[in-house]
Amino acid sequence: MNLKLTVLATPGAVALCVTALTAHAELLPQRAGDLTPSLLASAGAAKSAPVAREPVSFSWSSRAAVAAPQPFVATSREAYFTVTGAELAQGVALPVTAPRALVRLQPVGEASIRENEAIHPSALIIVDAAGRELAAGEGMEMLVSADRLARADIPFASGTSAFRLSAEVGSGPLRMRAQGLSAAQRYLVNVVEPDSPLALTMQAGAPAYLQGQKVTVFAQLTDQGAATPARIDATLMSPAGRSYRLVFKADGAGRMAATVTPDATDAAAPGLWEVQANVKATVQGRQALRSARFAVPVALPTAKLTRTADLAGTGNALTVRLGVEAASAGRYEVRGVLYGTINGTLQPLGVGNAAQWLEPGQASIDLPFDAALLAASKGPYELRDLQLLDQGRLAVLQRQQLALAIDESDVAKLVPTRSAVALPSSARMKKTAD
Incomplete structure (x- = not known):
């Protein structure tokens, strides 16, 4: 741990100015599931969105536990396929597996073409499992024409119409027919089966x-x-x-x-x-x-965190000074969740965010945690869910579930002014702009 002192000579007095307390630390090894760049790549300036260059940092209280990031899971009970007017004239199979399926038809092409080629649901003929052709509109419910959808300001493409198959029609096999269409006109058919x-x-x-x-x-x-x-x-x-x-x-x-x-x-x-x-x-x-x-x-890995993660007592905050290596100029953000020991268990205390403009090369970003966030807690502390983001290119570049372990002795020396009273969980603690 380092203590830097500056001696100032003044008329009749000598003043000691403590400018900073620091302790050297390093990020922990990555774990399975962490996102970590290996080689960096440079991106042209035109590849990123315009962003501000003013540095900003803040922290706030949060008791929300960190969960390991999970991939998005897509679940589908619907189908899309394209047919032509000629195919609809002959009849196309509706791939339904359960009653009361929703069917949507949309002409493919420019808006003017879609509007002219829209099909009203009452013009469609449903052929049931017995081969019986139902009268126009029979076997359907909730018929919605393209004009009605447009008036309702529902965000479907112009020319879209829809209906729901009635329960009496069952789940097929079913076919759908339409007459009087342009043979070459293409239609996008969407079949949704919420009960399948x-x-x-x-x-x-x-x-x-x-x-x-x-x-x-x-x-x-x-x-x-x-x-x-x-x-x-x-x-x-x-x-x-x-x-x-x-x-x-x-x-x-x-x-x-x-x-x-x-x-x-x-x-x-x-x-x-x-x-x-x-x-x-x-x-x-x-x-x-x-x-x-x-x-x-x-994402293009335009920057990465180095292993350096020095601790500092700056102002009334515990600051984690994170080393960053950038291959491209840009605005980079770091964020993380600080855990502390309360009643013998590690619990989330607060979230820190910091962002600043970096030029290519070696740099650092200070991630602050206000001293009041540490109230009623003691070490050991942990920095979890540490992320590095490229704000201009809207990309997550690095994410580490468990990034840093911090001893009580370091925090006691770096932030001796830890508050005895915790602030509400929604309170924002610190915001700075240099």
Whole structure:
């Protein structure tokens, strides 16, 4: 631990000025599930959004426990497919597996084309399982025309119409027909089955990825909770529009898994990546469809935290001075949750945030925790869920579940003014702008 003293000579007196107390520390080793850059990459200035350059830091009280980040799980009981006017004239199969499915039709093309080619639900004919053609509008309920949807200001594309199949129609096999349409006009059909036992579940293998890392996608189709064989047609789309085909194989745990490594040039493009999947299966002797789309973060590693994490007693706060190595100029943010010991157990005390503009090279960002946050607590302390973010490129670059262990002796020397009274959990403790 270092103590820096400055001696000031004044007329008739000598003053001692304590400018800072510091203690050297290092980040703990990464654990499984942590997001950590290996090699850094530089991004052009045009790749990032404009951001402010003023530094800012603050902390606030929070008793919310940190949970390990989990990938988003997409669950689908719906299907999308495209048909032409000629195919609708002959009749197309509706892939329903349960009664009361919702059906939505949308002409494909420019807005003016969609409006002219909209289909009113009453113009559709449903053919039931017995081959009987139901009269126009029969077998449907909640018919909603394109005009009605537009007046309701519901955010569907112009020309969209919808209806729900009545319970009496059952779950098929069913067909849908329409006459008088332009043969070449294409229509997007969306079938939603909220009551179906057939569900597609998909997720990425991690909450976020970095350029150069393999992206893993899991998929599982279940019928009444039991895994069902299926054919998966899926791609990973980059923000720039490039597609990577996903080839799924059984992973030994009842799921299908696909792995792909995005090209470096695609990873540099800002924005989220997207998995787009269509799944076909045979259920009760007929074809069933499920579709899913969900985002996957894949970021360009423009900066990383170094192992250095010095502790400092600055003002009325415990400050963690984090070393940062940046490959690209930008505004970078660090955030973390401080845990302290209360009644013999580690509990969350508060959250710290700090952001500042960094040029390429070595730098540091000070993450503050106001002394009042530490009230009624003692060591050991831990810094958990430490994150490094690129604010201009909207990317998480590094995330460590358990980042730092802090001894009581260090905190007692660095922050001797710890308050005896804790502030309410919603109180913001400190905010600075240099």
